[in-house]
Amino acid sequence: MSTETIDTHAFDTPRAKQYLADFLEDPTLDFIEDTFEFDADDLGEATEALLACELIASLIGSPAPALPDAVNAALEGNPSPNEKLLGKARNAVRTILDEKSPLHAHWKDHDHATWLAAVKGLIDRLT
Numbered sequence: 001m002s003t004e005t006i007d008t009h010a011f012d013t014p015r016a017k018q019y020l021a022d023f024l025e026d027p028t029l030d031f032i033e034d035t036f037e038f039d040a041d042d043l044g045e046a047t048e049a050l051l052a053c054e055l056i057a058s059l060i061g062s063p064a065p066a067l068p069d070a071v072n073a074a075l076e077g078n079p080s081p082n083e084k085l086l087g088k089a090r091n092a093v094r095t096i097l098d099e100k101s102p103l104h105a106h107w108k109d110h111d112h113a114t115w116l117a118a119v120k121g122l123i124d125r126l127t
Contacts, residue, residue: 011051011066015044019051020071027074029081032056036088040095046103049092053122056081056089062125086126093123 010016023031035052038045054064058075081089096103097119107115 011054011064011068011071015047016051019048020068023055024070024074027077029078029085032081033085033088036092038092041102043103043106046096046101050096050119050122053089053093053126056086057122057125060086060126064122064125090123090126093119093126097123 011020019035032052032055035048038049040046054067055071055075057063058067058072059078059081063072095101097116098104
């Protein structure tokens with residue numbers, strides 16, 4: 001899988017565009033929550049979990065600056081996430097930040113410092 005396909009914080013990658021398009025078809029907390037049933041060993045699913053975490057961060061008032069306007073507009077119709085959903089988002093990021101996670105390992109061979117800073121920034125925005 002190429003780095004572009006799994007880039008977690010570039011919302012314009014093919015994988016991110018598809019995930020966000022799917023979200024726009026079903027812009028609900030249920031859609032986001034379903035994403036947290038991911039296989040941490042699957043780089044694509046782990047990337048989508050981080051994208052879902054970005055949606056949660058936006059819902060609690062800490063959006064990524066590059067999150068597309070259409071996604072932000074769709075999020076406006078949702079209630080704030082409850083503590084259970086916030087916990088799922090935080091756990092997803094912590095799982096992916098673990099040095100043993102395949103996504104973390106992947107990024108060690110690519111732009112690790114930038115990726116790590118972005119994901120740590122995401123967990124900060126979720127707390």
